Structure formats: structure tokens, C-alpha cells
Amino acid sequence: MATTTTSADDEILDESPGETPAGHGLSPVTNTGVSNEKLAMWCFLGSECLLFGALISTYFLYRGRSVTGPTSHQIYDIPYTSISSFVLLMSSLTMVLALAAIQRGDHRRLRLWLSATALLGTIFVGGQVYEFTEFIHEGLTVKTNLFGSSFFVLTGFHGVHVTIGIMMLLTLVIMSARGRLPQSKAGLVEIIGLYWHFVDVVWIVIFTVVYLIPAPVVHVTPPLQIR
Amino acid sequence: MSDTEPTNKVAEATTATSSVLTESDAPVPVPVDPAASAHAPDHASLAAAGVEHGAHPTDAQYIKIAAILACITAGEVGVYYIKGGLGDGFAPLLICLAAIKFFIVGSYFMHLRFDNRVLRRLFITGIVLACVIYAFVFLILGVFSGTHGAHK
Numbered sequence: 001m002a003t004t005t006t007s008a009d010d011e012i013l014d015e016s017p018g019e020t021p022a023g024h025g026l027s028p029v030t031n032t033g034v035s036n037e038k039l040a041m042w043c044f045l046g047s048e049c050l051l052f053g054a055l056i057s058t059y060f061l062y063r064g065r066s067v068t069g070p071t072s073h074q075i076y077d078i079p080y081t082s083i084s085s086f087v088l089l090m091s092s093l094t095m096v097l098a099l100a101a102i103q104r105g106d107h108r109r110l111r112l113w114l115s116a117t118a119l120l121g122t123i124f125v126g127g128q129v130y131e132f133t134e135f136i137h138e139g140l141t142v143k144t145n146l147f148g149s150s151f152f153v154l155t156g157f158h159g160v161h162v163t164i165g166i167m168m169l170l171t172l173v174i175m176s177a178r179g180r181l182p183q184s185k186a187g188l189v190e191i192i193g194l195y196w197h198f199v200d201v202v203w204i205v206i207f208t209v210v211y212l213i214p215a216p217v218v219h220v221t222p223p224l225q226i227r
Numbered sequence: 228m229s230d231t232e233p234t235n236k237v238a239e240a241t242t243a244t245s246s247v248l249t250e251s252d253a254p255v256p257v258p259v260d261p262a263a264s265a266h267a268p269d270h271a272s273l274a275a276a277g278v279e280h281g282a283h284p285t286d287a288q289y290i291k292i293a294a295i296l297a298c299i300t301a302g303e304v305g306v307y308y309i310k311g312g313l314g315d316g317f318a319p320l321l322i323c324l325a326a327i328k329f330f331i332v333g334s335y336f337m338h339l340r341f342d343n344r345v346l347r348r349l350f351i352t353g354i355v356l357a358c359v360i361y362a363f364v365f366l367i368l369g370v371f372s373g374t375h376g377a378h379k
């Protein structure tokens with residue numbers, strides 16, 4: 001039965017690619033009532049939870065265990081990072097407004113809000129690059145200590161995700177400008193929006209557990225050096 | 228009855244399903260090919276599977292939600308600066324504020340509150356799995372017992 005359903009779905013796609021019963025521009029009606037692409041994006045986001053969970057756990061394991069400086073207490077600039085967090089949070093607002101715009105068929109506002117989201121994302125990534133540069137000038141690199149390694153890997157991975165999101169947003173802007181993003185393809189904006197909101201949600205966690213909750217000072221005895 | 232022969236009942240159910248799906252997900256209804264969608268689930272089974280389609284917030288409501296998120300973020304930063312006065316409650320309070328923000332973004336911006344229950348379960352499964360796995364890792368490494376990092 002399931003096989004037959006799949007073949008029927010394939011027939012719809014073959015007949016009218018891009019136009020579907022659900023009007024998403026994605027896959028046709030499925031047994032779950034959710035488009036395959038949207039379901040795939042949610043599965044992907046579920047797996048991303050595990051990835052970032054691993055990175056955040058690693059940061060926790062190494063928190064406060066660096067035997068050499070600089071440490072988080074010495075180099076964090078909380079007001080600066082708070083502004084970056086605010087910028088990323090507001091990009092989620094512009095993203096959801098872009099989705100609402102395409103669902104209304106307002107393509108001018110769609111491009112406006114998508115561009116605003118990409119701009120805010122770029123400001124965030126630019127801020128992160130500046131922060132990394134400052135940290136390196138202060139002597140913290142990925143090889144300096146445990147804090148440096150776990151911090152740069154965690155926030156660096158997040159920055160890469162934001163950068164990929166910006167590229168996807170700009171692709172949507174270009175598609176819309178060329179008239180290749182009709183209202184029936186609002187689902188495409190929705191699944192990229194899901195990715196963007198997820199990146200925002202991950203930063204909410206990182207901002208709290210990495211920046212705001214201070215690391216305990218743990219005196220670790222370094223292992224004996226064998227000469 | 229063959230799988231490829233849609234009955235009137237199936238066709239009616241399919242029409243009902245399509246209208247439910249198009250109401251919230253797509254502003255422009257696209258005609259359904261009855262022959263191709265003969266195998267689509269009926270409305271009752273979709274409802275049983277947890278398909279929920281509520282109205283999404285308006286632009287003004289989204290702006291209000293973003294304002295709430297901004298206020299919570301400001302609150303977090305404020306808590307950071309008065310941490311001395313909060314004692315042991317400092318970290319749990321920050322985690323609670325972050326959880327509220329996480330919940331708001333997930334529910335309203337990611338539409339989990341309005342979308343199919345399957346999606347909510349998928350995402351929550353990922354989060355719960357991550358929490359359980361890493362809690363075990365912390366237990367094994369002795370993070371909770373304070374033995375982590377001790378060199379023997």
C-alpha cells in the first residue's frame with residue numbers, strides 16, 4: 001500500500017512539478033499531512049540538536065579546566081555579545097515576516113524582509129569574526145588551552161551555520177527577484193526559515209551557557225611531564 | 228476493491244483533507260487530481276495522526292513576540308550583572324530564561340504550536356535524545372560527582 005501511495009505521489013510530481021495539492025511548491029499530500037521536504041528539515045534539525053549537544057557538552061566538560069590563560073573571565077565582552085544576540089534574535093522576526101509576506105503574495109516585502117534577515121545575519125557573523133580577532137590578539141587561539149579549543153569549535157560551528165543560512169537567504173532573494181519564487185513555493189521559504197530559527201535557538205542556548213553563566217574556577221593539577 | 232479505484236467516499240475524504248491542508252499552509256488553493264490523490268489519507272486518520280492547523284500569528288503579533296524576546300534577553304543580561312545578589316539561583320534563573328526564549332521561538336516562529344504534531348515530536352525527540360545521551364556522558368565522566376578532571 002505504501003509503495004502504491006509513493007507511485008501516485010510521483011505521478012503528481014511528474015505531471016506538475018512545483019505545483020502541488022498542498023500548494024507548497026514542495027511534495028504532494030502525504031500520509032502524515034506534512035510535505036516530505038519539511039519533514040526532512042525537521043529530521044535534520046533533530047540531528048543538529050545532537051551535533052550542537054555534543055559541542056556544548058564538550059565545552060561543559062572543559063569549562064574552567066584550563067591550566068593556562070586567558071580564560072573566559074578575562075576576555076568576554078558581555079555587552080558586545082548581548083548586542084550580537086539581539087541582532088540574531090531580531091533576524092528571526094524579519095524571517096518570519098518574510099514568510100508571512102510570501103504567504104500573502106507580497107513579493108516586494110518578501111525580498112525586503114529576506115534581505116533584512118540576511119543583513120542582520122551578516123552583522124552577527126561580522127561581529128563574531130571581530131570577536132574572534134580580538135580574542136586572538138589577546139592570546140586566545142584554538143590551540144592555547146581547553147577553553148580556547150572548545151569555545152572556538154562551538155561558536156565557530158554556529159557561525160558556519162549562520163553563514164550557510166545567509167547564503168540560502170540570498171539565494172531566495174535572487175530567485176524572488178527573477179520571478180522564480182511564486183506564492184505557491186512559500187514552503188521553500190518556510191523550510192529555510194526553520195533552519196534560520198534553529199540557528200537562532202542554538203545561539204539562545206550558547207549565549208546563556210557559554211557567555212552568561214561563568215565558568216567555575218577549578219584548579220587542575222597538570223599531568224607530570226615525562227622527559 | 229483495488230487500490231487504484233477511488234470510491235466516492237475516498238474522494239470526499241481527500242477533498243476534505245486537501246481543504247484542511249490548504250487553509251493554513253497555502254494561500255492559493257491548487258486543484259487536486261482525484262485520481263492521483265486517491266491514496267491520500269482521510270480526514271479522520273489525519274486528525275488521529277495529530278494534524279493541527281491553527282491560524283498563524285499576524286505581523287503585529289510577531290512583533291510583540293519579538294519584543295518579549297528582546298525583553299527577556301535584556302533581563303538575562305541584567306541578571307548577569309546582579310549575579311552576586313542571586314547566589315545559587317543565578318545559573319538556574321538564566322537557564323529558565325533561556326528555556327522560555329527557546330520555547331517561544333520554537334512555538335511561534337517555528338510554528339510548532341500550529342503545525343503537525345509529528346514535527347513537534349521529531350524535534351522534541353532530538354532534544355530529549357541529546358539531553359539523555361550527554362547526561363550519561365557526564366555521569367560516566369564523573370562531572371556530577373565532582374571527580375571529573377582529577378588526575379590519578
